[in-house]
Amino acid sequence: MAKELKDLTKRSEDYSKWYHELVVKADLAEQSAVRGCMVIKPYGYAIWEKMQATLDRMFKETGVQNAYFPLLIPKSFLCREAEHVEGFAKECAVVTHYRLKNDPEGNGVIVDPDARLEEELIVRPTSETIIWGTYKNWIHSYRDLPVLCNQWANVMRWEMRTRMFLRTAEFLWQEGHCAHATEEESEARTVQMINLYADFAEKYMAMPVIKGVKSANERFAGALNTYTIEAMMQDGKALQSGTSHNLGQNFAKAFDVTFVNKDNKPEYVWANSWGVSTRLMGALIMSHSDDNGLVLPPHLAPIQCVIVPIYKNNEQLAEISRHVEPIVNQLRELGVSVKYDDADNRRPGFKFADYELKGVPVRLAIGARDIENGTIEVMRRDTLEKQVEPIEGIAEFVKGLLEEIQTNIFRKALNHREEMTREVDTYDEFKKEIEKGGFLLCHWDGTPETEEKIKAETKATIRCIPLDGDKTPGFCMVTGKPSKQRVIFARSY
Amino acid sequence: MAKELKDLTKRSEDYSKWYHELVVKADLAEQSAVRGCMVIKPYGYAIWEKMQATLDRMFKETGVQNAYFPLLIPKSFLCREAEHVEGFAKECAVVTHYRLKNDPEGNGVIVDPDARLEEELIVRPTSETIIWGTYKNWIHSYRDLPVLCNQWANVMRWEMRTRMFLRTAEFLWQEGHCAHATEEESEARTVQMINLYADFAEKYMAMPVIKGVKSANERFAGALNTYTIEAMMQDGKALQSGTSHNLGQNFAKAFDVTFVNKDNKPEYVWANSWGVSTRLMGALIMSHSDDNGLVLPPHLAPIQCVIVPIYKNNEQLAEISRHVEPIVNQLRELGVSVKYDDADNRRPGFKFADYELKGVPVRLAIGARDIENGTIEVMRRDTLEKQVEPIEGIAEFVKGLLEEIQTNIFRKALNHREEMTREVDTYDEFKKEIEKGGFLLCHWDGTPETEEKIKAETKATIRCIPLDGDKTPGFCMVTGKPSKQRVIFARSY
Numbered sequence: 001m002a003k004e005l006k007d008l009t010k011r012s013e014d015y016s017k018w019y020h021e022l023v024v025k026a027d028l029a030e031q032s033a034v035r036g037c038m039v040i041k042p043y044g045y046a047i048w049e050k051m052q053a054t055l056d057r058m059f060k061e062t063g064v065q066n067a068y069f070p071l072l073i074p075k076s077f078l079c080r081e082a083e084h085v086e087g088f089a090k091e092c093a094v095v096t097h098y099r100l101k102n103d104p105e106g107n108g109v110i111v112d113p114d115a116r117l118e119e120e121l122i123v124r125p126t127s128e129t130i131i132w133g134t135y136k137n138w139i140h141s142y143r144d145l146p147v148l149c150n151q152w153a154n155v156m157r158w159e160m161r162t163r164m165f166l167r168t169a170e171f172l173w174q175e176g177h178c179a180h181a182t183e184e185e186s187e188a189r190t191v192q193m194i195n196l197y198a199d200f201a202e203k204y205m206a207m208p209v210i211k212g213v214k215s216a217n218e219r220f221a222g223a224l225n226t227y228t229i230e231a232m233m234q235d236g237k238a239l240q241s242g243t244s245h246n247l248g249q250n251f252a253k254a255f256d257v258t259f260v261n262k263d264n265k266p267e268y269v270w271a272n273s274w275g276v277s278t279r280l281m282g283a284l285i286m287s288h289s290d291d292n293g294l295v296l297p298p299h300l301a302p303i304q305c306v307i308v309p310i311y312k313n314n315e316q317l318a319e320i321s322r323h324v325e326p327i328v329n330q331l332r333e334l335g336v337s338v339k340y341d342d343a344d345n346r347r348p349g350f351k352f353a354d355y356e357l358k359g360v361p362v363r364l365a366i367g368a369r370d371i372e373n374g375t376i377e378v379m380r381r382d383t384l385e386k387q388v389e390p391i392e393g394i395a396e397f398v399k400g401l402l403e404e405i406q407t408n409i410f411r412k413a414l415n416h417r418e419e420m421t422r423e424v425d426t427y428d429e430f431k432k433e434i435e436k437g438g439f440l441l442c443h444w445d446g447t448p449e450t451e452e453k454i455k456a457e458t459k460a461t462i463r464c465i466p467l468d469g470d471k472t473p474g475f476c477m478v479t480g481k482p483s484k485q486r487v488i489f490a491r492s493y
Numbered sequence: 494m495a496k497e498l499k500d501l502t503k504r505s506e507d508y509s510k511w512y513h514e515l516v517v518k519a520d521l522a523e524q525s526a527v528r529g530c531m532v533i534k535p536y537g538y539a540i541w542e543k544m545q546a547t548l549d550r551m552f553k554e555t556g557v558q559n560a561y562f563p564l565l566i567p568k569s570f571l572c573r574e575a576e577h578v579e580g581f582a583k584e585c586a587v588v589t590h591y592r593l594k595n596d597p598e599g600n601g602v603i604v605d606p607d608a609r610l611e612e613e614l615i616v617r618p619t620s621e622t623i624i625w626g627t628y629k630n631w632i633h634s635y636r637d638l639p640v641l642c643n644q645w646a647n648v649m650r651w652e653m654r655t656r657m658f659l660r661t662a663e664f665l666w667q668e669g670h671c672a673h674a675t676e677e678e679s680e681a682r683t684v685q686m687i688n689l690y691a692d693f694a695e696k697y698m699a700m701p702v703i704k705g706v707k708s709a710n711e712r713f714a715g716a717l718n719t720y721t722i723e724a725m726m727q728d729g730k731a732l733q734s735g736t737s738h739n740l741g742q743n744f745a746k747a748f749d750v751t752f753v754n755k756d757n758k759p760e761y762v763w764a765n766s767w768g769v770s771t772r773l774m775g776a777l778i779m780s781h782s783d784d785n786g787l788v789l790p791p792h793l794a795p796i797q798c799v800i801v802p803i804y805k806n807n808e809q810l811a812e813i814s815r816h817v818e819p820i821v822n823q824l825r826e827l828g829v830s831v832k833y834d835d836a837d838n839r840r841p842g843f844k845f846a847d848y849e850l851k852g853v854p855v856r857l858a859i860g861a862r863d864i865e866n867g868t869i870e871v872m873r874r875d876t877l878e879k880q881v882e883p884i885e886g887i888a889e890f891v892k893g894l895l896e897e898i899q900t901n902i903f904r905k906a907l908n909h910r911e912e913m914t915r916e917v918d919t920y921d922e923f924k925k926e927i928e929k930g931g932f933l934l935c936h937w938d939g940t941p942e943t944e945e946k947i948k949a950e951t952k953a954t955i956r957c958i959p960l961d962g963d964k965t966p967g968f969c970m971v972t973g974k975p976s977k978q979r980v981i982f983a984r985s986y
Contacts, residue, residue, distance in 0.1 A: 032627065033570065034563045034614065039627050042558035042642060049559060065535035066542060070527045071564075071616070071647055071663050072586070075593070077526065079602045089593040093565070094604050095616065096589045098651040100568070100582040109572045111587050111613055120604055121527065123564070123588065123616070134525065134532050143838065149535060154564055154647065158591040170564050345636065 008357075010291045015235045016163075019286060023164045026294045026358050028281065036162040036169030043358065044281065046302035048172065051280060052152065054204055054300075055174065058196055064148045064176060069130050071154075072121035077129040080254040084128065087221020091158040093123040093169075123156040128222065128273055131177045132251040139179055139269055141260050146189070147179040165282035166239075166493050173277035179269045181261065183248070186270035190246040193274040194227035197242035205280065206297035206410035207231050207287045208417055209241060210439075210488065212464025217448050217455075220273075224248040230463045230488065232417040233286040236437020238463045238490035241283050244274035282493070288382075288409050294359025295382055297409055298402035304337045305398050306360045308351050310367035317342065323371055323391065327364075330395035336402065356381065361405050362398050366391075382409050423486065427454075427477045430489070434460050439490050443483035445476035454478065454489065463488045501850075503784045508728040509656075512779060516657045519787045519851050521774065529655040529662030536851065537774065539795035541665070544773060545645065547697055547793075548667065551689055557641045557669060562623050564647075565614035570622040573747040577621065580714020584651040586616040586662075616649040621715065621740070621766055624670045625748040632672055632762055634753050639682070640672040658775035659732075659986050666770035672762045674754065676741075679763035683739040686767040687720035690735035698773065699790035699903035700724050700780045701910055702734060703932075703981065705957025710941050710948075713766075717741040723956045723981065725910040726779040729930020731956045731983035734776050737767035775986070781875075781902050787852025788875055790902055791895035797830045798891050799853045801844050803860035810835065816864055816884065820857075823888035829895065849874060854898050855891050859884075875902050916979065920947075920970045923982070927953050932983050936976035938969035947971065947982065956981045 008025060009018045023029050028044030040048065056066070072095060079085045099115035102108075124130065131149070138147060156170045176193060180186040194211055201209045209229035219226045223245035231241050249268040252258070258266045288295040298304050307324055311317040324340055331338040341351055348365065355363055365377040376394055379386045382405045389397055420438030424430045433440055444450060444462065455461050464487070471485045501518060502510045516522050521537030533541065549559070565588060572578045592608035595601075617623065624642070631640060649663045669686060673679040687704055694702045702722035712719045716738035724734050742761040745751070751759045781788040791797050800817055804810040817833055824831040834844055841858065848856055858870040869887055872879045875898045882890055913931030917923045926933055937943060937955065948954050957980070964978045 030627075030630065032563045032623070033567060034565050034623070037563035037565065039563065040561040042560045045560050046558065048561075065539065067535045067538050068533040068665065070525045070530035070532065071649065072527050072530065074526060075602065075604075078593075085593070085602055089595075089602060092591065092593050093588045093614070094590040094593065095586045096604065097587040098585065100571075100578070100585050100587065100615075102582075109568065109578055109582055111568075111589065121586070122593075130525070130527070134523075137523065156564065172561065 008291065008293065011234065018291075019282075020164065022285060022289060022293060028285070029164050031164070034169075036159060038164050038168050040172075040278070043302065047284070047296070047300055048278060048281060050300045050302065051204070052174075055200055055276065056152075058200060059150050059174075059176065062148075062192065062196070064150050066151060067149045068151055068153070069127050069134060071124055073124050073127070073130045075120045075122055077133055078122050080129060081222045081250055083250075084222035084254075088125045088157070092125060093156045093158055095121040095123065124153070125155055125157045126273075126275075127151065127153070127155075127175055128177065128247070128251050128271075129255075132255040132257060132271070135177075135179055135269070136255050136257045139257055139259050142181045142262055145179060145181040145259060145269070146185065148176075148189075149178070150174055150176040163282075163493075165278055165285070168278075171278050173275050175273060175275040177271070177273045179252075179257070179271055181259065181267075181270070183270050186272050187246055190225070190227060190244045190272040190274070193272070194229060194242070194244040197244070197274075197276060198229050200276075201229055201231065201241055201283075202410065204297065204299045205284050205287070206299070206406055206413065207241070207283060208410065208414040210464060210466055211468065212466040212488065214243075214464060215448070215451055215462045215487070217451050218461060220245045222247060222250050224250070228464050230490075231283055231287065232413075232420060232439060232490075233283070233493070234416065235286075236420050236490075238439065238488075238492040239279075239283050239286070240463070240492065241280060242274070242276040245272060247271040247273060287413050289359065292384070293357035295409060296359035296361060298361045298406045301359065301361050302337065303339045303355075303358075303360050304402055305331060305339075305362040305364065306351075306355050307338065307340045307364045307366065308348055308355075309340075309342055310348050310365055312368075316368050317344075319368070319371065320366055324366065327376075327391070327394055331398060334395055334399045336395070336399055352379075356384075362401055364394070364398070380405055382412075425477060430454075430460075430477060431458055434458050434489070434491065437491065439463070439488045441470075441486040442477050442489055443474040443485075444487050444489075445479045445481035445483055447479075450476060450478050460489045460491050463490050463492060501784065501786065504727065511784075512775075513657065515778060515782060515786060521778070522657050524657070527662075529652060531657045531661050533665075533771070536795065540777070540789070540793055541771060541774060543793045543795065544697070545667075548693055548769065549645075551693060552643050552667075552669065555641075555685065555689070557643050559644060560642045561644055561646070562620050562627060564617055566617050566620070566623045568613045568615055570626055571615050573622060574715045574743055576743075577715035577747075581618045581650070585618060586649045586651055588614040588616065617646070618648055618650045619766075619768075620644065620646070620648075620668055621670065621744050621764075622748075625744040625750060625764070628670075628672055628762070629748050629750045632750055632752050635674045635755055638672055638674045638752060638762070639678065641669075641682075642671070643667055643669040656775075656986075658771055658778070661771075664771050666768050668766060668768040670764070670766045672745075672750070672764055674752065674760075674763070676763050679765050680739055683718070683720060683737045683765040683767070686765070687722060687735070687737040690737070690767070690769060691722050693769075694722055694724065694734055694776075695903065697790065697792045698777050698780070699792070699899055699906065700734070700776060701903065701907040703957060703959055704961065705959040705981065707736075707957060708941070708944055708955045708980070710944050711954060713738045715740060715743050717743070721957050723983075724776055724780065725906075725913060725932060725983075726776070726986065727909065728779075729913050729983075731932065731981075731985040732772075732776050732779070733956070733985065734773060735767070735769040738765060740764040740766060780906050782852065785877070786850030788902060789852035789854060791854045791899045794852065794854050795830065796832045796848075796851075796853050797895055798824060798832075798855040798857065799844075799848050800831065800833045800857045800859065801841050801848075802833075802835055803841050803858055805861075809861050810837075812861065812864065813859055817859065820869075820884070820887055824891060827888055827892045829888070829892060845872075849877075855894055857887070857891070873898055875905075918970060923947075923953075923970060924951055927951050927982070927984065930984070932956070932981045934963075934979040935970050935982055936967040936978075937980050938972045938974035938976055940972075943969060943971050953982045953984050956983050956985060
C-alpha cells in the first residue's frame with residue numbers, strides 16, 4: 001500500500017491521470033467489464049451512502065416522499081415530448097428482446113429472434129416521461145396537488161467518452177419530480193431545490209458552488225429553465241454538480257395531465273424535476289484531494305477518526321488497547337465515526353499511508369511512551385500537521401478538530417475559486433485567459449450563436465448566469481451588443 | 494375513500510382479487526404502462542424503506558458492506574456457468590442497440606440499425622456473473638478474504654404472468670455475495686444469512702417462517718444448496734420469502750477466481766449469495782391484512798399512531814390541538830412515529846376508514862367531551878377494538894400497545910399456520926388435503942422424478958426440507974421408498 005501510494009501521479013504532472021489513479025488506489029471504484037460502466041467499491045459506496053442519507057433527510061424535511069418507477073420506458077413515451085427525445089435519443093440503451101435460447105446451429109446461447117418486443121423499451125436516461133405518464137392517474141383535482149416525489153435510481157446514458165464518477169454510461173442518482181397547481185409554486189420549488197443542493201454542497205461536501213441559470217444551449221431537454229450549481233475543481237475546470245429544472249407545462253401537455261382547479265376549470269399541471277448523481281463523488285474527490293490521496297470532508301467521511309497503536313509486542317498492544325477503549329467510547333458518544341485499527345498484519349507505516357490515501361480526516365497514533373506521558377499524537381489529513389495532545393479530553397479535541405477541518409477545506413476551496421475567477425472584457429484577452437483555467441466573468445449578448453462561436457473557438461461554455469452578485473449591464477465581449485450582466489465562462493467536465 | 498373501502502372484495506369471495514385491490518386502494522403500488530412492471534407509490538415505498546433500513550443495519554452488524562455493480566451483463570458472462578444460464582435464459586431482457594434516430598422514411602423515431610452492440614447485454618436477473626467477474630480482480634491471497642458485499646438494486650426477469658410485489662418483471666432487492674477461503678466458512682455464512690432473514694421476518698414482519706433446504710428441483714440455478722424461509726399466507730399457500738445459496742466453487746471456477754492459501758497453494762474461492770426482494774411486501778400484506786384493509790406490524794408501519802381530532806368548529810379544534818401537542822411530543826420521545834391529522838377537508842369518518850385501509854396500528858380519536866373527561870379513544874387495527882383511556886400516560890400506553898399488537902399478529906399468523914399444517918401419509922389423502930391448502934408434512938423418496946410427478950398431478954411442490962423439528966425417517970407416500978424425514982409440500986406463490 002505504501003508502495004502504491006508512492007506511485008500516485010502528481011496533480012501537477014497529469015491531473016486527469018492523478019484523478020483516475022486516485023479513484024482506483026483509494027478503493028472508490030474501478031472500470032467494469034461493461035463498456036463505460038463502473039463498479040463502485042465498498043469504500044466509495046460508503047461515501048455515497050452518507051451523501052444519500054443526508055440528502056434524503058433534507059428532501060423529506062421539505063415534504064418530499066420517495067417512490068419507485070419502472071427502469072424501462074416504452075419508446076413511444078420517450079417520443080411524446082419533442083425536445084426531450086431529441087436530447088436523449090442519441091445515447092439510449094434499447095431493449096429489443098426478452099429471451100435467449102440455445103443456438104440450433106450450436107453456437108452457444110443466442111438472442112431468440114421469436115422473442116422480439118412489439119415496442120422497444122429504453123433503459124431510462126431520466127424518468128420524466130414514465131413519471132408523467134403515471135401522474136395522469138394520480139392527479140385529477142387541485143386537492144391532489146402538489147405531488148412531491150423523489151426516486152433513488154440507476155439511469156443510463158450511452159456516453160462515448162466516460163470517466164469514473166464524472167461521466168459513466170450507468171450512474172446512480174436521485175430524481176425529484178414535482179407537480180403543482182400554479183406556475184409560481186412550481187418555480188418556488190425549483191429554486192428551493194437548487195438552494196438545498198447548494199447547502200448540501202457547501203455544508204457537507206465543503207465545496208463552494210455558484211448558483212445560476214443555464215443558457216438555452218445548456219438547458220435540460222424539455223425544460224423552460226434550468227438552475228444549476230457550478231463548482232470549480234482544482235485544475236480550474238467547472239463541474240456542474242446539481243440541476244433543478246422548471247418544466248413549465250411541457251410534460252403535462254405531452255401526457256395530458258390536467259386538474260380541475262378551485263374555480264372548477266381544467267388546467268394543465270405545472271412541473272419541475274431536480275437531480276444529483278454519483279458525479280458528486282467526482283466533484284468531492286477533485287475539490288479537496290492532494291498528491292497524498294483523498295481528502296474527505298469530515299461530514300461525509302465513512303471513518304472520521306482512525307486510531308493506530310504503535311507497539312513492539314502483544315503486552316504493549318494489550319496495554320495500549322486498554323487505554324484506547326475509553327477513547328473510542330467517548331468518540332462514539334460524541335457521534336464520531338471511529339476505527340481502532342489493531343490489525344497485526346500491517347505495520348503502522350503502512351496503515352498511516354493507507355489512511356492518508358483514503359482521506360480519513362483525523363489519525364491518532366499511540367505508543368507505550370505516549371501512555372507513560374498521558375499523550376497521544378494527532379494528525380489532521382487536510383494539512384498533514386501533527387501535534388501531541390493530552391489523552392485527557394482527546395475526544396472533545398477530535399470533535400472540535402473535525403469541525404475545524406470541515407471549515408478549513410471549504411475555505412481553501414473557496415480561496416482557490418476566488419483566485420481563479422476574474423473579469424474579462426475583450427475576446428482577445430478571453431482567449432488567453434481561458435488557457436489558464438478558472439471562471440471568467442464576461443458580458444455576453446444572450447444569443448446561442450455567440451455562445452456557440454465561443455465554444456467552437458475556445459472550448460469554453462457558459463456555466464451559468466449567476467443568481468447572486470454583480471448585475472451591472474455592459475456590452476458583449478464578442479459582438480459588442482448589450483449584455484444584462486456578466487455570466488460565467490469556463491471549460492468544464 | 495370510505496366508499497372505496499366498502500368496495501374492497503372480501504378474502505372469502507376472491508382472495509386474489511382482494512389482494513390486488515388492496516395493493517391499489519391502500520396506495521402501495523399500481524401497474525405501470527410497461528408490461529409486468531409496477532410503480533411503487535410513496536406509501537408502499539415507505540414500508541419498503543423501513544424494511545431496507547432494518548435489513549441493512551442487520552447486514553452491517555455481521556460485517557457486510559454495500560457496493561454497486563453494473564446493471565448490464567455481457568451475454569458471454571451469463572453463459573459461463575452452464576446451469577446458471579439455463580435457469581435465466583428464458584426470461585432475459587436483452588439490450589441490443591445503443592441509439593435511436595429519426596426514421597429517414599418519416600415514421601418518427603426508430604432504433605438506429607447502425608448502433609447495434611457487438612455483444613448483447615442482459616439486464617441483470619441476478620448478479621453472480623458480473624460480481625464474480627469483478628472478484629477476480631479483488632481476490633489474490635487468503636488475506637483478501639472474506640469479501641462480504643451486498644448490493645441494493647433493481648433486477649429484471651421477464652415473467653409471463655405477473656402479480657404486484659409477488660412476481661414482477663422488474664423488482665427491487667438486495668443481493669449479498671460473499672467470497673471465502675474455506676467451504677466451512679462459506680457454509681456457515683450461508684446459514685447465518687438464512688437465520689438473519691428468519692429473524693427479520695419474525696421480529697419485524699411478524700411473519701412466522703420455516704427454515705429449510707430446497708430440493709434439487711427448486712434450487713437456485715448454479716447453487717449446490719439453497720436455504721429458504723417459507724411463510725404461509727392466509728389462503729394456505731406458501732410464499733418463499735428469502736433464500737441463501739451455497740454456491741460452492743461453481744462461480745469461482747467459471748470466472749477463474751483463485752487465491753493463494755496459507756500453505757502458498759492456489760485454490761478456488763468458495764461462494765454464497767443471498768437475497769430478499771420487494772416480494773416481502775406481498776408477504777407482509779397477505780400475512781396479516783383483513784377485509785377492512787392492511788394490517789401492518791408496528792415495527793414496519795410508516796405511521797405507527799395517528800391522532801384524529803373530532804370537532805365542530807375552529808375553536809374546538811384549537812382547544813383539541815393544544816391538548817394533542819404534548820401527546821405528539823411524548824410519543825416522538827418514545828420513538829413512536831405519529832401523525833396528527835387535523836386536515837379540514839376530510840371528515841373523521843373518512844379518516845378512520847382511510848387509516849384502517851392503510852393499516853395504521855393505533856388510532857387515537859379525541860373530541861371536546863374527551864378533553865372535559867381527560868380521556869382519549871384508542872382503536873387498535875389488529876382487532877379493531879376500541880377502548881377509552883386517560884390522556885395522562887397515553888404515550889406510554891400506546892408504546893406498550895404497539896408491542897402487544899406486534900406480538901398478537903405474529904401469534905395469530907403462527908396459529909393459522911399451525912392449524913393449516915398436518916402430516917399426511919398416503920398419496921390419496923394428499924390429493925384430497927392439498928385442495929384445502931396449507932402445509933402438508935409428508936415422506937418423500939428424495940428423487941426429482943417423484944417430486945415432478947406430484948407437482949404435475951397436484952400443483953404442489955416441496956417448499957423445503959425443514960431444518961428444525963421432527964426428523965423421524967419413514968417411507969415415501971408415492972413410491973414407498975425410504976425417506977429420511979418429512980418435507981413440506983404446498984401450493985405456492
